[in-house]
Amino acid sequence: MEETKHAITYAGKSIPFHLIYSKRKSMEIVVYPDGSVSVKAPLGTDENLIEHRLHKRARWILRQIRYFAQxxxxxxxxxxxxxxxxxxxxxxxxxxITRSEIEGVLLKHGFFHINVADNKPEHVAKLLEHWYRRRADVYFSQVLGECWLRFQNKGVDKPTLKIRIMKTRWGSLSRKGGMTLNLQLIKAPRECIEYVVIHELCHLLHSNHGKAFYDLLERSLPDWIARKKKLEMALC
Structure with missing residues (x-):
C-alpha cells in the first residue's frame, strides 16, 4: 500500500490530501475528524482522474472540514x-491524584482516583491509558459479541478483535477479517461504540462504502446517522 501527499485548489482554497493506492475496486474519499482528507484509489488509477473526482466533491469536502472544526x-x-x-x-x-508507592487507578464517586509514586503528567497519562485499555479489552469484546448476533447467520466469520490508538479512524476491518477498534472509543457512550462495531461488521459483506453497504447499515442500525453525529460531538 503506497501513500503520498498531494493537494488541489478549489475556490481559492488549498485542500491537502493523502493519496493511498491499494488493491481495491473503487475510489473512496474520506474526511476525518481532525480535518485531514484521504483518497483511497485502486492501483494504477490515473492522478488526473483522482483530481477530477476531488474537484467534483470539493464543496462536500470543505463542508465536512467546517463541520468537524466546530x-x-x-x-x-x-x-x-x-x-x-x-x-x-x-x-x-x-x-x-495521590502520591503512593502502590500505584493504581480506581473509578469511584465521580472521580478517577489515581495513586502514583511519580505524579509527573506523563506517568499519570500512562497509568490512565493502561486502565482504559484493560476496560476496553472487556467492554469492546462484550459489545462485539452482542452486535455479532445480527450477523452470525449471514455466512461470514466473526472477526478477531484488536485495540490500538488510531489518529484518524474509529475502527477498521482487515482483509483477513480482523477488527481493530480505536482505544479512544472507550471514552464514548455505548451507542457510539455499537455504531462503530456494526459499521465494521457491515464491511464483512461489503468492503467499500457503496449503496449495498449503506443499505445493510441502515437495516442493521436504523439510527446510525444520529449515533455517528453523537460520536463526533463527544470525542472530536
Missing part, C-alpha cells in the same frame, strides 16, 4: 493534573 474547542489538550476532567463511556470524571 468541535475542536470541545477537547482541549489534556494536562493530566488533579481536577481535570476525563471521559469514560460518555461521562466526565475528574482526576484525584
Amino acid at each position: 468541535f475542536e474547542p470541545r477537547t482541549p489538550q489534556r494536562r493530566f493534573v488533579g481536577g481535570e476532567s476525563h471521559l469514560y463511556l460518555g461521562r466526565k470524571y475528574r482526576l484525584k
